[in-house]
Amino acid sequence: MIDVQASGSDERLRRIEVVTDAALSQLGVKDLLEELLDRVREVLGVETAEILLLDVHAQQFVTAARKGLGDARPRSRIPVGRGLAGRIAQEMQPVILDEVVADPDDQILSGHQARSLVGVPMLAGGEVIGVVLVGGVRPRRFSAADVQLLQLAADRASLATRTQASGLDRTAALALQRSLLPTHLPQAPGVDMAARYVPGHDAGVGGDWYDVFTLPSGWLGVVIGDVSGHGLPAAVVMGRLRSALRAYALVCDDPASALTLLDRKIHHFEAGNLATVLYAVISPDRTTMRVSLAGHLPPILATPGRPAEILTLPVDLPLGVGPRQPARRYTEVAFPSDAVLICYTDGLIERRGEVIDVGMDRLRAAVEPAPAETVCARIMSTLAAEQTIDDIALLAIHTTGGRLS
The missing domain is CATH 3.30.450.40 (GAF domain)
Known part of the structure; x- marks a missing residue:
């Protein structure tokens, strides 16, 4: 049946x-x-x-x-x-x-x-x-x-x-990120440079970026930044900010002025987005630099014969916070021969359950004066061995003997 x-x-x-x-x-x-x-x-x-x-x-x-x-x-x-x-x-x-x-x-x-x-x-x-x-x-x-x-x-x-x-x-997103992050950093007299970018999320891209460019005056522009958010939307905004900052750098005499214009651009064209940015310019003779921080973490400077130090610089508000802000500032800092400047985003040092000062001290201890590629490799092996929850951007600028006159 x-x-x-x-x-x-x-x-x-x-x-x-x-x-x-x-x-x-x-x-x-x-x-x-x-x-x-x-x-x-x-x-x-x-x-x-x-x-x-x-x-x-x-x-x-x-x-x-x-x-x-x-x-x-x-x-x-x-x-x-x-x-x-x-x-x-x-x-x-x-x-x-x-x-x-x-x-x-x-x-x-x-x-x-x-x-x-x-x-x-x-x-x-x-x-x-x-x-x-x-x-x-x-x-x-x-x-x-x-x-x-x-x-x-x-x-x-x-x-x-x-x-x-x-x-x-x-x-x-990957195509966009590859087009925006330099495959090779530019050749510039008086310095050698190295950089790293590591995505912290499945999207493989985000709002972190770094940039280096030579200005017509001979000054060297150095940028590292972090747009809030992740994935393709953050990468798109990052690309717009990167291009805009390059343009403003051509018409501004100091980094604070360029970041002021970039802040206006965010409020007008990228409303609702936030970004932290470090913008520095290094003099043609590579002996000094002017640094402006828009809510970004301070750079680390390692000089021969001295422990690496976290530069004590005024930190202005991030870009996109509000239309009325105090005037942005920049600080002039000596850049001795054979010194190395480290710029980075928070993904390199932040860890869950740990105050950020611990990560910054860990980074400072990993930095010694050396060629930029050597320093980058040491930092990444020390601080980025495990997968982080955020993107990492790292940029090292090392002064050499070949200065411009």
């Missing part, structure tokens, strides 16, 4: 396995979506299936994959809030049409040959990122089990598209 209940359970399990098959993960996103639609058509016994993804910038649902009836039709583009797709997105619930009534104002309901449709939302982080629709050429009643299976397929499609999106964001 056939156990009807067991047979029904086996069939439900088979249907679920069809749309959750781990082998789908081996496919690219486009192929996965199309294969998923083929499987959904088979297990639900429908003639057409379609996935529409939300284009955030256009504010439209756009066909990403379509199988069955209407394969050759142009991709649907449905404004957010309109028609069947808009209803599904707004309600964040499945919508079942046992019998379709044509609607000339709805691309789905006017262009489909299907006479019955069911649609479910694709969700990510509590927001709708797309819609999955299936239909049959004859009126039919879709069961609760049919809807549950379709929702499983939608969840599978959502996971695939989110994975692709995060991959694209990561690729874009």
Whole structure:
């Protein structure tokens, strides 16, 4: 005697396995979506299936994959809030049409040959990122089990598209970071330089940056900064600030003035963002430097015959804090021969459960006068052996004997 209940359970399990098959993960996103639609058509016994993804910038649902009836039709583009797709997105619930009534104002309901449709939302982080629709050429009643299976397929499609999106964001962010952080520091007489950048998060990028450039006057500009936030958004803001500061450096005689202009730029064009920045300029003869700190950690200077010291400098407010701030300041500091200047971001020294002074003392103890590359390597092996929770940027400037006259 056939156990009807067991047979029904086996069939439900088979249907679920069809749309959750781990082998789908081996496919690219486009192929996965199309294969998923083929499987959904088979297990639900429908003639057409379609996935529409939300284009955030256009504010439209756009066909990403379509199988069955209407394969050759142009991709649907449905404004957010309109028609069947808009209803599904707004309600964040499945919508079942046992019998379709044509609607000339709805691309789905006017262009489909299907006479019955069911649609479910694709969700990510509590927001709708797309819609999955299936239909049959004859009126039919879709069961609760049919809807549950379709929702499983939608969840599978959502996971695939989110994975692709995060991959694209990561690729874009990495490309941006590589374009903004110098592959090689410039050659400048009288100094040798070295730098490190280590991402502290999965995105692989963030708002930390360093920069070195020679000004027309012969002074050497040195920058290290940290934009609040992580990932691609922070990297984009960082890129804008880096470019702006380079421009301001060409028209300002001192670093404090350049940071004042950069602060105005943040308030006007980057409202809501915060950044700490160290900007220093080193004289053409490499004997002195002028340093201005916008909320940034003070640099460390190691001079032959003396312990390395954390420079005692006035620290002004970070950039982006408020439109009315006291005048920014800079300090002139001697830069002796064979000394090394260390600029860094907080990811290098901050540790959970530890006051920041401990990390700064640990960094100071690791710094001795030596070529910049040697100093950077020693610092990283001492302070950055374990993965930190924040990005790390490190820049070392070492004075040599070849000074300009």
